[in-house]
Amino acid sequence: MDGNFFLQELAKEDSRIITQIYDKNFPSIKKFILLNSGNTEDAEDIFQKGLIQIIIRYKKEKFTISGSFDAYLIAICKNLWRRELNSHKKRVTNVEKVEVHDEYIDNSYALIEQKRQELFIEKFAEITGNCKEILTLFFAKTPYEEIVAKTEYSSELVVRQRVFKCKKRLTELIKKDKRYNSLKEL
The missing domain is CATH 1.10.10 (Arc Repressor Mutant, subunit A)
Structure with a gap:
């Protein structure tokens, strides 16, 4: 099964496919996050965000994946986690200041990051x-x-x-x- 099959099934929100993707990919994403200052809950959140991001983008743009779906998902999750770590570095922990966390902005950055990664992979192949x-x-x-x-x-x-x-x-x-x-x- 190619990556595009998984995209189509994810768009249908097929629970069997989601479980299959989870079973196959979550352990490596969890390992990456645990090795990079995270915990199991962080890994679960990032994995879920990654899947949601892919589903939303696929429903909106009907893009295709030239390589492995697993590699694509793992790259997205790693990028999400790196961005999460970077945002923690920039936060000021001051009782008087409260940072507003906007999910829409996060998703926009994630989409741009996905497109950058796709451009890089495409040009790397050339x-x-x-x-x-x-x-x-x-x-x-x-x-x-x-x-x-x-x-x-x-x-x-x-x-x-x-x-x-x-x-x-x-x-x-x-x-x-x-x-x-x-x-x-x-």
Whole structure:
């Protein structure tokens, strides 16, 4: 079953599919959140927000997923959790000040983040195989000496130069896309 099957079934709010998605994906989302300053309740909230976000967006836009639904959902949940952590950093804990939490604003940011991720994935697929390999290792925070060992490059300096050129190429592709200006940071 491809990702688009799950989108369609989620839009129907099929409880069997939701349970299947939960059973398959919640453990990895929970593990990520527990390893990043969260608890089980946080993981449950983020997972639910992620699913709701996907359902709302699919009903509104009928988009498709080119890859795995599981990877898409996990990426959304990770992004939601990172945003949650960042918002806690910015909050001032002062008895006299109360921060108003607007769910609509959260959902808007999440939608923009999803679209950014989709643009990134689409453009990442357009770069050469060699660049994909080296950037995948780089984004996974693989040390340069390991990248040298796993590739045909002769030194860390050559790897650093190649990473720079590949990142530059990927950035150019993203910036040339007509969607870029509407998705860049405000």
